[in-house]
Amino acid sequence: MYKAGHKFKIVSCPEGSLTSDVATRRYNPAIFDKLAKNWNVDELLPVMTNLYQDIENELGQQFLHPVDFTQPLNENEIRVWNERIFDGDFSDYMESADIGWIKRGMDNFNLFNRVGKSGYLDLAKLLAELKKFFKEKGHLIEANFKYQDIGFINGHITWHGVTAKTIVFCEGHHATKNPYFKNISFIPTKGELIEIECNKLPEDYIIDENLFVMPMGNSRFKVGASYDYSKQNGKTVLDTKADLLSRLDRLISLPYKIISHWSGIRPAVSDRRPVLGVHPNNQHIAVFNGLGTKGVILAPYFAREMMYSLVNRNYILDKEIDIRRFSEESVSRRCIS
Numbered sequence: 260m261y262k263a264g265h266k267f268k269i270v271s272c273p274e275g276s277l278t279s280d281v282a283t284r285r286y287n288p289a290i291f292d293k294l295a296k297n298w299n300v301d302e303l304l305p306v307m308t309n310l311y312q313d314i315e316n317e318l319g320q321q322f323l324h325p326v327d328f329t330q331p332l333n334e335n336e337i338r339v340w341n342e343r344i345f346d347g348d349f350s351d352y353m354e355s356a357d358i359g360w361i362k363r364g365m366d367n368f369n370l371f372n373r374v375g376k377s378g379y380l381d382l383a384k385l386l387a388e389l390k391k392f393f394k395e396k397g398h399l400i401e402a403n404f405k406y407q408d409i410g411f412i413n414g415h416i417t418w419h420g421v422t423a424k425t426i427v428f429c430e431g432h433h434a435t436k437n438p439y440f441k442n443i444s445f446i447p448t449k450g451e452l453i454e455i456e457c458n459k460l461p462e463d464y465i466i467d468e469n470l471f472v473m474p475m476g477n478s479r480f481k482v483g484a485s486y487d488y489s490k491q492n493g494k495t496v497l498d499t500k501a502d503l504l505s506r507l508d509r510l511i512s513l514p515y516k517i518i519s520h521w522s523g524i525r526p527a528v529s530d531r532r533p534v535l536g537v538h539p540n541n542q543h544i545a546v547f548n549g550l551g552t553k554g555v556i557l558a559p560y561f562a563r564e565m566m567y568s569l570v571n572r573n574y575i576l577d578k579e580i581d582i583r584r585f586s587e588e589s590v591s592r593r594c595i596s
């Protein structure tokens with residue numbers, strides 16, 4: 260919206276988000292379990308890279324850190340992997356398995372794959388810098404938004420003196436309480452991470468095997484994550500920590516120190532796809548959500564789609580991500596028109 264010169268305001272609560280604000284987030288073109296590519300990665304990845312690089316140029320800071328991924332594989336998996344490398348569809352991302360690639364740290368394993376065009380985004384830093392940037396430009400209002408404060412007047416929406424054509428709700432897992440999108444089937448998924456210090460573990464790749472181990476610099480690594488569909492609070496749990504540590508101990512054979520432990524809630528949707536678009540029965544309200552486990556790679560492409568659909572109301576969103584896939588009746592059950 261900013262680059263395209265459209266008028267907008269961002270309302271964000273001053274405390275920020277448990278999910279994004281303390282985070283460093285991976286992006287990875289492959290689904291390791293299935294030895295396959297991620298959904299739509301050929302379209303998503305270039306848009307993601309361009310957008311974060313544009314922001315880096317504008318703000319003069321680095322946020323995107325390209326780092327290869329690796330995963331220990333058994334002999335059969337290595338055979339499949341090596342076949343895929345010669346399949347033109349995969350060869351852009353998959354590097355040939357190289358036994359010498361992992362030199363230390365994972366003594367229980369002998370064979371590894373290697374995925375390129377992957378890495379991590381320093382999301383906490385990016386959000387802090389973007390908030391500063393948009394505040395200076397007068398686009399950011401730091402406030403706790405309450406649904407009852409919205410008004411609908413003369414074909415516009417109003418909120419605390421701000422008048423707009425449309426409000427886009429990008430609330431992460433808080434959207435489960437949104438009265439306008441009551442029946443989008445959100446499945447908020449709690450996740451926990453630990454941070455460790457490990458002096459001898461190499462810092463030039465991200466390990467992804469049942470759990471990930473991501474280098475943060477200065478011998479610090481993020482280790483995670485858990486998936487809990489039942490508890491939707493931000494509290495860390497000792498059992499989850501123990502489980503993460505036991506999985507870590509099976510993976511690496513080096514001493515480490517635990518630095519911290521934290522949790523967040525992923526805004527996932529039942530069909531595991533983003534959900535966006537203008538409300539079927541109220542053109543003043545829109546939603547942008549469902550980024551689930553992959554906000555880093557999904558957000559840039561689908562934010563652009565969201566913008567196209569706001570600017571041109573005849574723009575057709577892909578059915579797979581369009582809010583209309585949730586039945587009109589269910590989406591609009593409590594809609595004010």
Ligand SMILES: Cc1cc2nc3c(=O)[nH]c(=O)nc-3n(C[C@H](O)[C@H](O)[C@H](O)COP(=O)(O)OP(=O)(O)OC[C@H]3O[C@@H](n4cnc5c(N)ncnc54)[C@H](O)[C@@H]3O)c2cc1C
Pocket residue numbers: 270271272274275276277278279280282283284285286402403404405429430431432433448449450451452483484485522523524525526547548549550551552553554555556
């Ligand atoms: C443990 C864990 C590990 C993860 N790892 C990865 C990873 O490696 N790679 C990856 O791509 N993704 C990862 N994710 C998922 C990623 O964090 C999400 O996809 C992403 O945060 C979703 O962004 P969002 O903006 O939709 O929601 P959020 O990050 O939750 O942001 C929503 C924002 O809306 C604000 N807000 C909500 N309600 C209000 C209100 N009433 N008033 C004002 N402001 C409000 C919140 O304060 C917040 O700032 C992980 C998530 C977890 C929990």
